[in-house]
């Protein structure tokens with residue numbers, strides 16, 4: 019059984035388990051359209067998939083999972099859809115926070131979520147605080163996240179340190195930039211999955227994806243389940259990572 023898999027191995031001795039998996043959850047709208055349902059139904063089914071896949075990730079022993087729930091470009095969607103997505107996020111946090119606390123999950127957010135409605139910001143902050151003392155797997159939700167803005171913020175922060183005389187220009191290297199990113203205390207990104215057949219990164223974890231394995235699957239997000247995650251992890255284990263070497 020997957021829940022008995024030791025961290026660091028799945029499907030047999032010597033195979034590698036990704037420490038950090040990120041997912042671009044795409045295809046909710048198309049899932050709904052295929053069923054002649056409103057887009058909201060697709061997003062609602064998408065939340066069910068979030069539940070199933072995050073539970074499966076815990077059972078497998080994945081240390082961190084980052085989900086792209088709302089990009090900084092998603093504000094361009096119709097107001098009603100933006101409001102539906104915020105509503106589903108509220109429902110998800112309220113209904114699932116007890117389970118996350120019990121399961122020793124640490125909830126984290128990347129992105130500029132403080133631009134959300136004040137009640138939602140408080141809900142998110144309270145949920146993060148309730149899980150802060152946990153020591154288990156990390157669930158990261160990307161909210162109002164954009165990788166280019168994240169990298170620009172890191173550059174501004176380093177520039178300010180140089181101007182303040184706290185840092186030499188020569189000290190700005192890969193590690194210095196990484197320390198400024200929202201993901202600075204997460205395990206390195208090993209596997210980035212995008213569902214629904216689209217083959218783009220859409221401004222998601224651009225720096226962090228430098229050496230990640232990329233996996234594009236045709237499955238629409240609401241249909242992505244525990245079995246699909248197991249398949250993705252197995253595919254990852256079969257890839258040869260060379261990091262520029264031979």
Ligand code: FPP
Pocket residue numbers: 043044045046047048049061064065068085086087088092103106107110159214
């Ligand atoms: C992409 O599908 C999906 C999104 C923009 C939102 C993802 C959000 C959820 C799964 C629900 C909320 C998340 C949490 C963590 C509670 P799309 O609408 O772009 O699909 P389409 O390309 O088929 O139209």
